[in-house]
Amino acid sequence: MSQTMIAPPDTAEPPATATPPPPRRGKSAATRVRDALPGFLMAAPAVIVFLLMFVIPMILAFVLSFTNWNGYSLNFTFVEWDNYLKAFRNPRSVDAAIFTGIIAVIGTVLCNVVGLAIAALISGPGRSNTLLRTIFFYPYVISALIIGFLWSAMLAPEGAVNGMLTTLGFPAMPFLVEPEFARACVIFTIVWSHFGFNMILFLAGIKSVPIEYYEAATVDGATRWQQFRNITLPLIAPVFTVNIVLTLVGLLKAYDIVLSLTDGGPAGSTQTIVYQILKDSFANSNLGFGAAQSVILLIVTAVLGLSVTLIRRRAERKVTD
Amino acid sequence: MSARTSAPVPARVVRWIILGAVALLMLVPLYTMVINAFKPQAEIIANPLGLDPATFTFDYLWAAITSSKFNVIAAYGVTLLFVALVNVCCIALAAPVAFVIARGRSKWHMGLLLLFVSGLFIPGQVTLIPVVFVLRLLGLINTIPGFILFETAATLPVTIFLFAAYLRTIPRDIDEAAALDGAGRIRAFWSCIFPVMRPIVATVVVLNSIGVWNDFVSPQIILGPSSGIYTVTTGVYAAVGQFATDYTVVFPTLLLAVLPAMVFFIIMQRHIIGGLVTGATKG
Numbered sequence: 001m002s003q004t005m006i007a008p009p010d011t012a013e014p015p016a017t018a019t020p021p022p023p024r025r026g027k028s029a030a031t032r033v034r035d036a037l038p039g040f041l042m043a044a045p046a047v048i049v050f051l052l053m054f055v056i057p058m059i060l061a062f063v064l065s066f067t068n069w070n071g072y073s074l075n076f077t078f079v080e081w082d083n084y085l086k087a088f089r090n091p092r093s094v095d096a097a098i099f100t101g102i103i104a105v106i107g108t109v110l111c112n113v114v115g116l117a118i119a120a121l122i123s124g125p126g127r128s129n130t131l132l133r134t135i136f137f138y139p140y141v142i143s144a145l146i147i148g149f150l151w152s153a154m155l156a157p158e159g160a161v162n163g164m165l166t167t168l169g170f171p172a173m174p175f176l177v178e179p180e181f182a183r184a185c186v187i188f189t190i191v192w193s194h195f196g197f198n199m200i201l202f203l204a205g206i207k208s209v210p211i212e213y214y215e216a217a218t219v220d221g222a223t224r225w226q227q228f229r230n231i232t233l234p235l236i237a238p239v240f241t242v243n244i245v246l247t248l249v250g251l252l253k254a255y256d257i258v259l260s261l262t263d264g265g266p267a268g269s270t271q272t273i274v275y276q277i278l279k280d281s282f283a284n285s286n287l288g289f290g291a292a293q294s295v296i297l298l299i300v301t302a303v304l305g306l307s308v309t310l311i312r313r314r315a316e317r318k319v320t321d
Numbered sequence: 322m323s324a325r326t327s328a329p330v331p332a333r334v335v336r337w338i339i340l341g342a343v344a345l346l347m348l349v350p351l352y353t354m355v356i357n358a359f360k361p362q363a364e365i366i367a368n369p370l371g372l373d374p375a376t377f378t379f380d381y382l383w384a385a386i387t388s389s390k391f392n393v394i395a396a397y398g399v400t401l402l403f404v405a406l407v408n409v410c411c412i413a414l415a416a417p418v419a420f421v422i423a424r425g426r427s428k429w430h431m432g433l434l435l436l437f438v439s440g441l442f443i444p445g446q447v448t449l450i451p452v453v454f455v456l457r458l459l460g461l462i463n464t465i466p467g468f469i470l471f472e473t474a475a476t477l478p479v480t481i482f483l484f485a486a487y488l489r490t491i492p493r494d495i496d497e498a499a500a501l502d503g504a505g506r507i508r509a510f511w512s513c514i515f516p517v518m519r520p521i522v523a524t525v526v527v528l529n530s531i532g533v534w535n536d537f538v539s540p541q542i543i544l545g546p547s548s549g550i551y552t553v554t555t556g557v558y559a560a561v562g563q564f565a566t567d568y569t570v571v572f573p574t575l576l577l578a579v580l581p582a583m584v585f586f587i588i589m590q591r592h593i594i595g596g597l598v599t600g601a602t603k604g
Contacts, residue, residue, distance in 0.1 A: 038506035039425065042417035043433060046477060049414060052459075053452060053474030054440055060451035118343065121336055134590060135344045138351075141586040141593065143535035143554050146578050149561050150350050153571050160353045160369035192346070197597070204598040242601050253444040256537045260558070274446050281450045282542070294447040302442050 065292035070285040083292030096276045104251040110191045115198030123206045137196035148260030179269035205239035241312035357572040385573035391560035400552040410473040419484030440478030463548040487521040524596040
């Protein structure tokens with residue numbers, strides 16, 4: 001999501017060794033086809049697979065979102081905007097959209113705040129810092145589904161956390177039983193498993209800051225907080241952009257962890273958009289409605305991803321000017 | 322920013338309290354999972370964090386290994402096979418097209434890059450429903466080729482983007498040297514350029530392997546329970562989902578599911594972190 005991604009592939013100067021462009025006029029159509037053939041053959045397989053599994057399905061999603069197709073019957077009709085109107089009116093969909101928004105916003109803020117704070121604390125050299133980095137980061141390699149099951153066992157009414165609380169003389173908490181608690185638990189588990197990823201990117205950013213800057217600042221008598229605030233933060237501004245966009249886009253499609261932690265409950269209070277999409281499409285045999293919600297999610301994701309990138313880029317420029 | 326000897330003592334104490342508390346929070350679930358995999362249900366509930374040698378048993382772990390609901394060993398094999406197949410297909414497809422994109426200068430090449438890059442912004446779950454439709458038309462739904470096809474397509478955007486960015490840093494001299502040997506352009510690519518791409522190929526393999534190993538939604542929906550083919554994640558879902566309160570099933574199963582990923586993590590940590598930073602800052 002950095003500058004390079006938007007940039008065209010060949011903004012770089014062509015290397016001096018490049019052959020001059022072949023004269024167009026002298027070549028017959030057959031020669032030109034023969035010259036282009038290897039490139040075409042090299043590109044074709046990837047393009048075909050991508051069209052088949054990505055582009056065509058996306059077009060189909062748009063088309064299906066205007067139908068009442070149930071997923072298997074050959075009888076379906078076009079229902080115009082009904083599925084979209086339903087998505088905005090159906091309380092179940094609206095609740096899921098609100099909770100997904102809460103996860104995305106609070107989750108992104110917490111993952112980045114915790115990730116940055118921990119990265120700042122362990123950015124120094126030394127074995128203890130390397131060990132701590134491993135401890136904070138390891139959930140990244142574990143499937144979100146398994147993390148959800150693990151925390152669901154931890155937070156269950158008779159689970160380990162309540163066991164600890166009662167041993168210490170506190171009352172047991174209704175973690176996954178009360179809607180408000182369950183929502184908080186979903187966000188906690190997501191942050192628990194995700195902040196290590198943000199920390200790794202912040203660490204890479206912090207370590208890329210030249211050490212001379214800190215030395216000069218120390219000579220000038222700047223405190224460590226001042227150094228962090230005025231040297232580290234501005235210089236890692238691009239890392240913020242990447243971290244915010246990746247976390248936001250990732251959390252908008254939260255599903256696995258919700259499925260295994262709460263299964264959308266209690267009483268549907270922790271259902272997310274993707275949870276709704278998959279349930280409507282497959283369990284409820286309402287593919288048209290599922291497709292409409294997919295299209296909405298796709299637009300929201302693309303718009304949010306792009307606008308955060310643009311806003312952050314402006315902020316980065318302001319900081320570096 | 323951290324442990325410089327100049328830091329005042331209170332600041333150092335606060336730092337260690339914060340880091341210690343968070344580290345504990347990270348490790349307690351792992352610890353709970355490991356020790357409770359060797360305990361009977363009553364003991365797990367009565368004493369979730371302790372280990373009583375009197376009730377210590379391998380029975381439940383063995384039961385999970387030999388479970389008829391979820392054959393873990395088979396799931397390891399199946400998932401590993403999928404990881405290998407997706408990696409091979411993804412690299413075989415992505416490397417040549419990335420080369421064409423990196424070397425081309427026309428608007429077609431630009432369009433090709435944009436086509437694939439657009440995939441970075443689109444969550445796979447969104448296209449999954451119509452993908453099922455397409456796979457059904459192709460007769461590939463509930464089959465391994467169908468699943469590999471979708472997973473490969475899902476890994477293409479990041480892979481092509483990273484490959485193209487890397488190839489742009491490789492001088493064109495190599496292309497020409499290869500061309501002088503009289504090799505065709507395709508053969509020249511695989512025999513001369515591709516070996517140079519080793520570092521970025523390693524990065525891509527690490528990232529894609531974690532992604533495919535941990536994916537749950539695509540195998541669950543494309544392969545489906547009716548196919549009888551379970552990956553580690555869909556197998557855990559089938560095995561644990563129904564027995565969520567029988568901890569003598571839950572903890573041993575989760576332990577078995579987590580074990581290979583943790584071993585991979587411990588061995589490959591440096592590469593995973595390096596790959597992640599490359600992937601995020603370049604992509």
